[in-house]
Amino acid sequence: MMNYDLGKGKYANWVVSDVSFSADTLGKTESIMYLGNGYMGLRSVAEEPYLEETRNLFVAGTFNKFDRNEVTELPNIADITRVNITIDGERFSLEFGSVKNYVKQLNLKTAELIRSFEWKSPKGKELRFNFRRFVSLDNLHLIGMKMEVESLTHPVSIGFDSGIDSQMTNSGVQHFHEGDKRIFDKKFIQLVQTTTESKVDVVLNTAHELSVNGIKVDVEPIMGMDRRKVWLQYSLDLQPGDTLAMEKLTTIHTSRDKEYAAQEYQLELLREKSMENLRTASLKGYENVYKEHVAAWDAKVWNKYNFTVNSEDPFDALALRFAIYHLTVMTPAHDERMGIGAKALSGEGYKGHSFWDTEVFIIPFFIYSNPEVAKSLLKYRYHGLVGARKKAAENGYEGTMYPWEAAWPTDGEVTPIWGAVDIVTGKQTKIWSGFIEQHITADIAFAVWQYYKITNDQEFMNLYGYEIIFDTASFWASRLEWNEQKQEYQINNVVGPDEYKEHVDNNAFTNHMAHFNISLAMKYYEELKGKNPEILEGLESKLKLTDSYKSWEEKLEKIYLPQPRKEDMVIPQDDTYLNKRVIDLEKYKNQSKVGTLFNDYNLEQVNEIQVSKQADIMILFLILENRFSPEVKQANFDYYEPKTLHDSSLSLSTHAILANDLGREELAYSLFRRATEIDLGPAMNSSDHGVHAASLGGIWQSVVLGFGGVRMVDGKLRINPRLPKHWKDLSFTINWQGSKLQLHMDHSTLTITTEKEVSLIIEVFGQKYEVTGETKINYKKQNVEV
Missing domain, CATH: 2.60.40 (Immunoglobulin-like)
Structure with a gap:
């Protein structure tokens, strides 16, 4: 059961807690309390094992493809968190005996996971356990763990084995070759993994320190080594009142680390360097490296962003802090060759791939709060031009066609082809997004423009931005289809943001964004021609801009842009949406779990109903807001929101912002609150596969762009605050x-x-x-x- 008011004093509204253990609902806290620093993400599993657990450790950028028929994904690195504990020779588990005062919590301020409880064994012996863990923001390669066990009533014999376990898979898929293993001085453990296809080396090192009642003890461990696994086994006796403390520090380094992109790489040097990092950390000990980690969070995050929400409901402040915490731990700020996964680094969902989520829902936070990180994320897309141009050519188009799902930037399209079961046919449902959900190309161009206008970073534009905008515009010019009868260019057979509508013609969001992309390219072409022709000349040979500009100029004003209907000012989401069947959506709007529509209909049937998965026209109103009047926004909000199930976590925050713009403050706050509860709500299985990264960015947007009213409109700063009444x-x-x-x-x-x-x-x-x-x-x- 989740609890959000256990933080006291300086930690009030900083602590996310689970106050009742259940072996059947482990995924929630494993995900939402996951630890990370952008370099890696560690799912917050318990030290002792349980059947329903999911042990995940990911390092950004280490993508691998298990087989040619599989999709590339972020591989599950060896596990270092599991500790097999025995009490008087019997396996310790909270499923045995009895538990009281159980608390598992994430302190957002210190980015430390704490789990504590009192346990009575089946034999009646009582012990107090306290576990601590962090992933360092100061040393990106370091993980710290500490276990304390106090005997409360009886003498006990405690045993535990702990080490590195690379018998891990991604839902059954093994991404690593068997690697070297070694134990140095019966203390320092090292294991090497290498991915099967991408040949990324991963070196893990770990070491333990033991003390009883604060005094270091030298316990001779038993060394163990098995296939893909190496560990140390310890045992010792405690008297009533004695407390055993075990510190475990781990370092992780890979051949994908940025430093090896610019120098010759040798595995042996990587092994030496990573072990030296561990030895240095071990000399400091858990408490000292933890203090350095906390100081880094204060300097790099909390003192930098200075967020304060003074609300009658303290949950509001905690929800915003929760979002900022996760936006920090999910983002590979250290390396512009890496993007943000849709489930961040918290679980296997979406295989670590990057979507449009980054540009539309996450990057705005960094543009306003930490522009250097925003620049890094956009440079990831620049490095992805190789794969994007490959995709365009393979589909018969010109320019840059960004993949719907991206992994390593040069990989190109990595969207799976097949998905869940079709409830009518029993076959796998084909995933069309990688083929025809194309608006991401314009979304990235928009993000480049947004970054430039807010930061005024001309150097970025000269080196990266103009090229992205020009080449994405060339894609759209080649993608347009001429309708001779209507004498206009159309964009047919696409999926818009509303993924419950496939193979539609003239999705309003897609058409308007394509128009924006081309017009922006023309504007910058003309500006550079007059003010900075050398930049234009430098791109001419690569992009053939003279020919491209002629194409843009010829086609721009002939692009069909869906407009409000005269009778009700509603903009058709696509050519056929407004003519589709209307059904009673009440039970789906009030669902406790997303996707219940598919208990009654398959995707083909849903495609013929006026129902939307998520915001579509609404997102257009948010990012191109000056193109539409308040009256048009109001009419479309009133029409589409009742038909939108918010089955996507991207949807609620957009509607919250627009509701606030339209003066519907109570609805806006209600939608915002629902967005915060996607991960923080009481449902204990809503985040099993990982946190909802875009929604976390949307929470920040709801507060800053929505209630705070901060917007960049045509390159100018506008601030129209409209706070909830109880703030x-x-x-x-x-x-x-x-x-x-x-x-x-x-x-x-x-x-x-x-x-x-x-x-x-x-x-x-x-x-x-x-x-x-x-x-x-x-x-x-x-x-x-x-």
Whole structure:
């Protein structure tokens, strides 16, 4: 059972807790309490094993393809968390004996996992257990674990074995060759893994330190080694009142580490370096490396972003902190060759692949809060031009056609072809996204533009951005289909953001975004031609821009852009959506589990019903908001939201922001709250396969872009705060064109504090203000005090 009010004092609203153990619902806390630092992610399984557990350790970028008929995925690295414990020679498990005062919790502030409880053995002996664990943000290669066991009532004999177990799979798929194993000095363990196809070397090292009542003890371990596994076995006796402490530190290094992209790689050097890292950490001990880790979180995250939500419901502050925590641990900020998986680094769901989730739902957080990380994520897409151009050519198009699912940037399309069962035919359902869900190409171009306008990073555009925008525009120009009868260009046979509608023609989101992409390319072509022709000349030979521009110019104004109907101002989501069958969706709208529609219909049948998986037109209103009037947004919100089941975790936050824009504050907060409960809600199986990365980005967007009203519109900063009634105030830091702005807002006043000597023009509810230093704007009365 989840609990969110156990954090006290300085940790109030910082602690996510589970206060009742159940061996049948382990996946929830394994996922939402997972630990990471962007380099790696460690699922928060218990030390002792259980049947329903999922032990996952992922290192970003180590993709492998098990077989030619399989899809490349992020492989499950060897497990270092399992500790097989015996009490008086009998296996320890919480399924035996009795448990009280059980708490498993993640402290978001310190990024430490803690699990504690008192346990009475079947023989009546009572012990107190306390487990701690962290994945260092200071040393990206380091994992720390600590186990404390206190005998409360009787003498006990405690035994445990612990080491490195590479008998791990991805749902049965083994991605590694048998590797070298060795134990040094009966203390330091090393195991080497190499992926079967991509030939990535992974070196794991681990070491243990034991103490009783705070005094180090030297216990001679029994060394063990088996196929894909190496460990040490310890045993010792405790008297009542004695406490055993075991510290376990682990380092992980791979041949994919960025440093080896620029220098000659040798496995033996990797082994030596990784072991040296472990020896250095071991000399410091758990507590010292933990303190360095906490200091890194303060410096790199909490003191940097300065978020404060003052709400009558303390859960709101915790939910935002939860989102920022996960946005940090999921993101490979250390290496621009790597993207963000749809399940982050928390589970095997979606195989570690990157989707449009990153550009539309996650990157905005980093653009405003940490632009260097946003740049790294966009450079990942730049490195992916190789695979994207390959996909375009294979499909008969020009330019860059980004894969729907991406892994290593040069891999190209990695979307699986077959999915879940068709309830009517019993066959596997074909996954069409990798073939015809193409809007991601424009989404990436949009993200580049958004980054540029908010950061004013001209160097990025010169080196990377223009090339992405130009080549994606060339794809769309070649993708357009001429309709002779209507004398217009159309985009047919696609999947839009609403994936319950396949093989549709003229999806409004796709068409408008393609138009935006091409018009943006034309704009920048003309600007460069006049102001920076050498950049244009440098790209000419690679992209044939002269010919491309002629094509853009000829086609742009002839692209069909679905417009509001005269009778009700509703924009057709696609050519046939508004003519499809209408059914009663009440039971699906009130479902406790997503996807219940498919208990009654297969995908082919759903395709013929006016029902949507997620926001489609609504996302268009959010990212191209200045193209549509408030009246059109209102009409379409009222039409489409009742037909949207929010079966995608991407949907609720978008609707929350738009509801707030439309003045429907109570609905906006309700939708925001539902978004936070996708992972934090009481359902104990909602996150079994991993956290919902895009939704976590959406939580931040709901707060900052929604309630905080921060938007970039046509390259200008607009701030229209509209806080929920039960929020007293909201504070956070954003970056705007190279300057940091500290924002504080309540229900009447917006306070903006800029860096010294910086003067900015900001729009607040239609009024423009020049702000410098500390500026207070009473946006209720529309006057300003400087």
